[in-house]
Amino acid sequence: MPDKVMIGLHNVVKNFANSQAIREFSMEIYQGEFVTLLGASGSGKTTILRMIAGFEQVSQGRVTIDGVDVTAVPANLRPVNSVFQNYALFPHMNVFDNVAFGLRIKKVPEKEIRERVRNALGMVGLEDFSTRRIRQLSGGQQQRVAIVRAIINQPKVLLLDEPLSALDLKLRKEMQLELKRLHRELGITFLYVTHDQEEAMSMSNRIGVLANGELLQYASPEELYATPVSPAVAGFVGETNLIDGVVVDVTKGYTIVQTPFFLTKTPVDEEHGIGDSVVLSVRPEAVRLGSFGDAALCRGIVAERIFGGSLVRIWVRVAESLTIQCVGHGFQSHDFAIGEEVDVLWDPNHSLAFSQTIKAPPSRLPGSAGALGSNGSDGP
C-alpha cells in the first residue's frame, strides 16, 4: 500500500447548536485504502463523512484531500463523491441521466458521456437499464446506480454512508463482495461508514472505531479484534466476556489476576501494578467447556443454549453476577444441555486485561438489556 495520505483530518472539532459532536479528531487515510468508520448512531461517524464531503463545515481544525486543504472549499468543488444512505437518486430522471449528471455538470461531450455511462453501468451489470425510471428498480439495482453515479466522476475518494443498511441480509452480503471488487478494480480510496461490525471487518483494510465523537482505535480488523485498546472497543468489535478482577502479581510475562471466582493469568500487554483493578476480556470462541478437573478455572451451570447452525452459543452461569458466553462449532458443543454442570477453561494467551476506568456492565443472558458482548449490529 503506497503511503500517500489521501484524506487528512487534523484536530477537527464540530459543534452543533448545543452540543459538541466531534472533539479534536485526527485521522489519516492512505491512497487506495478501504477504511471504515465504525460506531453506534450518534457516535459522530456520519458527521465526519459529511465534513469530508463538504456538507458540514468544521468548527475548528483542517481537512485535507490529496494534500490540498479543502476546509473552506464548497462541496461541489471537492474531488470526492458520495453514495447516500437512501441513495438520493434523482426521481425525475432515468438511470442514464442520473449517472450522467456529474459528467454533464462538467460539460463532458455528450458522445463521451454515452460511452462512459454505458461502460460504467456495464461494470455493475445494469447496461440494459439505462432508460428505466428509478422507481422501476429494485433496492439492489438502485444501490448499484448510486455507486455508479458516484464513481463515474473518478473521485479521489468515494464516501459511503451506510449504503447497504436498507437491503436485506442476502443482498447486503452480495453488495459487500461487489463493493470489494469495485474497490480492487478502480483503485479509488473508499471511506465507509457503518454501525455493523461484521460489515466493517469483512470489507476494510483499516477500521476507525468511534464513540462520542472520539476515535477510540484505528487499526486493521485483525489488530482490533486481537488487541482492542479498551473494553468498549472489545465489545464493539465482536463479542467478548468482561470480568472484573484485581492484579495480584506480575511474573514471567504474565499478569496474575484474582477475580471473585477464580485466579487466572493473562499476557502482559500494558503496565499493571499490583492492586490495580482490571477488566479481563475473553472472546467467547476462546472459552472451552467440558470436564477439566483441576485445570478448570471455574464451574457453572448451562443457563442458555442457542443453536445457530454452524455455531452454538452457550451461556454458563458461574455465579449470580457472572455468566460466561461460549461459542463453539455445533458438532463439538451439542452435548451440553441446559441445567448441566460444566467446567470452564480458556487459554490465558487468548485473554486480555484492561485497566479499569469504567466499570464493565455485568453479564446478562441474551434478550436482557445490555447483553454481554454487545455486538455492533444491534445498533439502529
Place this chain on the structure above:
Amino acid sequence: MVFFFAIPNLYMLFISFMQVGGYGGVVYHVTLSNYGLLFHWIEFKVIADSLLFALLVTLFCLGVGYPFAYIIATAPPRKKIVLLFLVIVPFWTSSLIRTFAMMFLIGTEGFINSVLLSLHLIHQPLDMLYTLGATYVGQFYSMLPYMILPLYASLQGIMDHPEYMEAARDLGAGARKTFWRVVAPLSIPGIATGSLLVFIPTLGTFFIPLLMGGGGVVLVGNFIENQFLAADNWPFGAAASALVIAITLLLIGFGSRYMNNAFLEEGK
C-alpha cells in the same frame, strides 16, 4: 354531489342544446345554433381574451409566488409561521370585500391618489381603477395565495429531503445548477397544481372585471352573466358555460399528469 353538482351542470348542458324563446325563456327544440354563435368573431374574441387574461395572471402569480414560496420553504421555523400566516390571512375575508378594499385603494379619490396628491407628486388623480390593468392587479392579488400554497407544499417536500440537493452538490453542481436541474423539476407538481388553481377560477371570473374593470373589460364570465341576467338568453349562456367547462376539464386532464407527487416517493 349528485344533487348539488351533477344535476345543475347536466341541466345547463341540456339547455345549451335548446332554443331561446322570442321573449327570453327556453324553447325545447334541439339545436346546435348556440354553439355555432360562439364562433362569431365577437364572442370568439371574448373567449380568446379570457384565455389570455387567465394565462397572464397565472404567469404573474407563478413569477411572484415561486420566489415567495421558496423563501417560506427555506425560512427558519419561526419566520416560516409568520410568512405562512401572511399568505393565509386573506382567506379570512370574502374576496368580494377585498376587491372593494382594493377599489378604495386605487380609486380616483382613493388612498394612493390622495397620498400622491397631498405630497404634490401628481397634480391630477391617476386613472387606475376601471382599467384593464386594474383588472389584472385585482385578479392577481386575489389568486396569489392559491399559487403560493401548493408551491410551498411542493418545495417544503423537497427541503425535507435535502439529500437530493446534497447529491447534486456532491456531483459538482453549484447553487444555480442545483436549482434548475433538481429543485425546479422536482417542484413541477406544485407548479401544475398552483397554475390550475389560479387559471381555472380566473378563466371564469366575472366580478373582478366588473368591479375593477368598470364594465369596460368583458371576459367570458361577464359574457355568461350577461346572457343569463341581462339578455335573458339562457341557452346561449349555457353553451358558453359548457365551452368554459370543456376547456377547464381539458386543462385538468392535461395538468393532472404533472400533479402526482410520485417524484418524492423514492429515497425512503
